Amino acid sequence: MGGGFYLPMKTIILHFFEMLFGIAILSAGAALGIIAGLGQTTSTGTCSALAGALGIKVGTAMILLYSSFLVFQLLLLRRKFRPDRLFQLIPVVLQGWILNFFRYSFGPFQQLNPQTYPERFLVFAVGLCCIGLGFTCVKCSRFVNYPPESFCALMAQQLGIRFGTTKIFLDFVYVAATLVLCWRFGLDFGVVREGTLIFACCDGLLINLFQPRVERLFQRLDIAVAP
Numbered sequence: 001m002g003g004g005f006y007l008p009m010k011t012i013i014l015h016f017f018e019m020l021f022g023i024a025i026l027s028a029g030a031a032l033g034i035i036a037g038l039g040q041t042t043s044t045g046t047c048s049a050l051a052g053a054l055g056i057k058v059g060t061a062m063i064l065l066y067s068s069f070l071v072f073q074l075l076l077l078r079r080k081f082r083p084d085r086l087f088q089l090i091p092v093v094l095q096g097w098i099l100n101f102f103r104y105s106f107g108p109f110q111q112l113n114p115q116t117y118p119e120r121f122l123v124f125a126v127g128l129c130c131i132g133l134g135f136t137c138v139k140c141s142r143f144v145n146y147p148p149e150s151f152c153a154l155m156a157q158q159l160g161i162r163f164g165t166t167k168i169f170l171d172f173v174y175v176a177a178t179l180v181l182c183w184r185f186g187l188d189f190g191v192v193r194e195g196t197l198i199f200a201c202c203d204g205l206l207i208n209l210f211q212p213r214v215e216r217l218f219q220r221l222d223i224a225v226a227p
Helices: 009-036 042-054 058-080 083-105 107-111 117-141 147-159 163-185 194-225
Strands: none
Touching: 009 042, 009 083, 009 107, 009 117, 009 194, 042 058, 042 163, 042 194, 058 083, 058 147, 083 107, 083 147, 117 194, 147 163
């Protein structure tokens, strides 16, 4: 938990709600990306394909997929695996539940039915911005990392390469897994489209744009609750 064990309880609670706020925005953006139908993020596309293959909701598939990276960490670390790594399940479960809510139960999103390409692109663009802002909030909350990011950090350390390199490789694995699942189970290949490439190119730019502003806001909140 990002050093959270040594922080005052009020600060830990604040960081949790900062993370929760980010997860809510991120999940809303992911749901909008699915509704737009122009291609999803690499990980969300894999979750959608897995959901179609197993006949489950996309948020539930996300819980299964992301949790598997915690198992990979256990296999990689073995006896060095610390129990506090299980806290990584907190954002995973929360995001799965909230994504299911926005995708299947949230009234305004259920009314969205973009037909023309400009309409779809508008929904997609809003979703893209939400994903960038939401991920930035989760990152800046300093509460806990997601299992895939923690696994990539471990692999980078083990192989002596940059974290970004392992993330790029993981994105390729996501896309390959999505295509295989779509082919094997006769699913729509539309989860990987031009939007997937746009997400890959623009997400980092949006995070760089949002991060200084979010960090300043969260620092002010930290000061406000400090004893």
